[in-house]
Amino acid sequence: MIGFFVKFLLLLAALFTLELFKPVQAHLIMPWTDSLATISTAILSPFDGNVASYGNVMVTRTGSFGVSIMPGCNGVEACLILISAIWAFPAPWKAKLWGTLIGIAAIQGLNIVRIISLFYLGQWDQKWFEFAHLYLWQALIMLDVLITWLIWIQYLQRRTRKEEARRTQEPPHAASR
Amino acid sequence: MRRPAEITRFALKVLAWFIFWTVVWYEARYLLILPTHLLSGLVATYLLPAWAEAVVQHGTILTLNTSLQVQHIAGAKPGQIALLTPAVNSMLYAYGWPLLMALITASTRRWLIAKMLLATLMLLPFEVTGITFDWVKQVGIEAGALELNPLQANLIAVGYQMFYLIFPALAPVLIWLAMERRFVATLTRLPDTDTSGDNQQKPSNEPLPADCARQNETNT
Numbered sequence: 001m002i003g004f005f006v007k008f009l010l011l012l013a014a015l016f017t018l019e020l021f022k023p024v025q026a027h028l029i030m031p032w033t034d035s036l037a038t039i040s041t042a043i044l045s046p047f048d049g050n051v052a053s054y055g056n057v058m059v060t061r062t063g064s065f066g067v068s069i070m071p072g073c074n075g076v077e078a079c080l081i082l083i084s085a086i087w088a089f090p091a092p093w094k095a096k097l098w099g100t101l102i103g104i105a106a107i108q109g110l111n112i113v114r115i116i117s118l119f120y121l122g123q124w125d126q127k128w129f130e131f132a133h134l135y136l137w138q139a140l141i142m143l144d145v146l147i148t149w150l151i152w153i154q155y156l157q158r159r160t161r162k163e164e165a166r167r168t169q170e171p172p173h174a175a176s177r
Numbered sequence: 178m179r180r181p182a183e184i185t186r187f188a189l190k191v192l193a194w195f196i197f198w199t200v201v202w203y204e205a206r207y208l209l210i211l212p213t214h215l216l217s218g219l220v221a222t223y224l225l226p227a228w229a230e231a232v233v234q235h236g237t238i239l240t241l242n243t244s245l246q247v248q249h250i251a252g253a254k255p256g257q258i259a260l261l262t263p264a265v266n267s268m269l270y271a272y273g274w275p276l277l278m279a280l281i282t283a284s285t286r287r288w289l290i291a292k293m294l295l296a297t298l299m300l301l302p303f304e305v306t307g308i309t310f311d312w313v314k315q316v317g318i319e320a321g322a323l324e325l326n327p328l329q330a331n332l333i334a335v336g337y338q339m340f341y342l343i344f345p346a347l348a349p350v351l352i353w354l355a356m357e358r359r360f361v362a363t364l365t366r367l368p369d370t371d372t373s374g375d376n377q378q379k380p381s382n383e384p385l386p387a388d389c390a391r392q393n394e395t396n397t
Contacts, residue, residue, distance in 0.1 A: 001358060005351070016339060077342050135272035136199065142346035143195070143276060147188045153365040154184060161366075 007088035015080045030056070033074040036108075040115045051119070058119055065123045067115070073133075075111035075141065079104050082145045091156050099152040103145075110144045183364060187283060194279035202275045206237055209274065210267050212297075214239055217305045221312065228316075240264040241312045245322045261322055263315035270307040270345050274300060277349035284353070284360045296352050303348040307340035 018024060033056045041053040050061050059066035071077075086099045114137045122129035202209065218232035221241055230242045240262050247259040277296050282289065314337040317323035318330055325333070354361060361367070 001355070005355075012343070013339075016343065017335060020335065020338065072342050081343065081347055131203075134269060138346050139195065139199075139272055139276040139349075142273070142350060143188070143191060146350050147184060150184050150361070150365055153367065157366045 004088055008084050011084040011088055012080060015084060016077070019076060019080065029071070029074070029076060032076070033069050033071075036069050036074055036112065036115060040112055040119070043112065044116060044119075058115070060123070065119075067119050067122060069115060072138075073111075073115070075108050078107045078111070078141045078145050081142075082107060082149060085145070085149045086152060089153065095152075095156055095159070103148045103152065106148045107141065107144055110141060114141065187364060190283040191276075191279045194282045195275055198275035198278040198282075201278075202271075206268060206271075209271065210234065210237055210239075212301055213267055213271065213304050213308070216301055217308050220305050220309055224309070225313070229312075237266055237268045238264050239267050239308060243316065245316060245320075247320070247322075261316055261320055263312040263320075265308050265311045267304070267308060269341070270304040270311075271300075273303075273345045273347075273349035276346070277353060280349065280353040281356070284357045292356060296349075296356060299352045300348055303340070303344045307337075307344060310337040310340050313337075 019029065037053040037056050037058045041051050041058055044051045052059055052061050056069045057066050058069070082103045083100055086096050086103065089096075091099075118129060118133050118137070121132055214232060214234045217239060221229040221232060228243045228245045230244055233240045233242060241264075243261050243263070245261040247261055253259070274297065277300060278293060281292050281296055285292070310333065313323075313333055317325050317333055
């Protein structure tokens, strides 16, 4: 366990430091953050004609309210934590790769739910918006990371046991009597 | 399928407890902040004795009184000085506590109160480190009151970011994983390294010698 924690923290520190570099921010993080606003708006548009986006901002067309998606709200840190947890865990690299891709999709999916919920919460009540934005959703996203990681480990275990069961199945022969 | 449902049931339990503990955390926030207030004051005055003087609490805001003077204040009368007093909303570093309590209450019933108290204590260093980085960032980088070289400024910036963006939510999960290894192993069907026998793996499909097979039948 200690070995896993050490590997995990080292990986996380490395990935997080890399994420802070200006070229990574300019070419990866900021475009992704802007796309979150676009994606969220695209999901809402069929149901709510009053929503628009520009850059990393989602606004009402009336201009009465808007949210700006900033670092900490783009799900990148949560993805880095999940990636570090998966790659620090002993497993075949293919399983790690699939876990990373599906895990990122799971986290970003919930993150879009967060953005949309905050967009409407902010229009309803600023106090509840602040509470959900600063405290509630941060913890829920981390819970998502944990559950995704646990499900991945469980999938690994099931696959390993299936392979072991297949290997130990031997046709019956005279020597066993 | 039975196995995925175990994690789903656990997740729903955690969610339910999380709502409960969030309400408790919010209602008791002025009380829960007291250990953070005390410890952050001790840490700041010990680590930064040249300019950190005391920590004052207003609601959930922890303000560090310093001896650092603010230069060039517009409209200041001759002889007037202003001291830097960086302030931090401690809840920004403590919001992981309800998650930690929810994970513990959803995962075990043995030694529950002791685990909750121990976990709360284990979370404190993360909160205090984040708050201290926040103060130093405000004083050193935003106000420019400390003579920092580029490396120091970068280290403070990275430290602040890590303890603001990552550890408030991550530390509770790490603490819970360390405390509830056996439960996690059971939940994910990982081989348990513990030899107490509570969470032994199910026997494999390999044929056993006759006397072992009889013993296993008795045990299961």
